[in-house]
Amino acid sequence: MLGVALLKNCWVQLYSAIMLELGGTMAIKYSQGFSRLIPSICVIGLYSASFYFMSQAVKKIELGVAYAVWSGVGIVATSVLGVLLFHESITLRKFISIAVILIGVVSLNLATTE
Numbered sequence: 001m002l003g004v005a006l007l008k009n010c011w012v013q014l015y016s017a018i019m020l021e022l023g024g025t026m027a028i029k030y031s032q033g034f035s036r037l038i039p040s041i042c043v044i045g046l047y048s049a050s051f052y053f054m055s056q057a058v059k060k061i062e063l064g065v066a067y068a069v070w071s072g073v074g075i076v077a078t079s080v081l082g083v084l085l086f087h088e089s090i091t092l093r094k095f096i097s098i099a100v101i102l103i104g105v106v107s108l109n110l111a112t113t114e
Helices: 002-031 037-057 063-086 092-112
Strands: none
Touching: 002 037, 002 063, 037 063, 063 092
């Protein structure tokens, strides 16, 4: 029972790492090439916190799975935020590619619960 609770906690830590990484990535855009101080400081802080949570998550989650989920969810979420916040373009090909990544992440999550 405790093992299941620890594994669930590791997934919370992984998704926390992903959210912090997303914040860091958005701050990179706002930093305008690290020419703005506050967003630049946010980049360093958010990425540092993200790596800390990732390091905790991989104590129980396989490294390959954790990294695939981290990067896959990060790619999908960053793409969506790019469209919503920065009015970046989304073509059908981009949308399908993002959907394939998302399907892969869901499949990996299901595979780790078997």
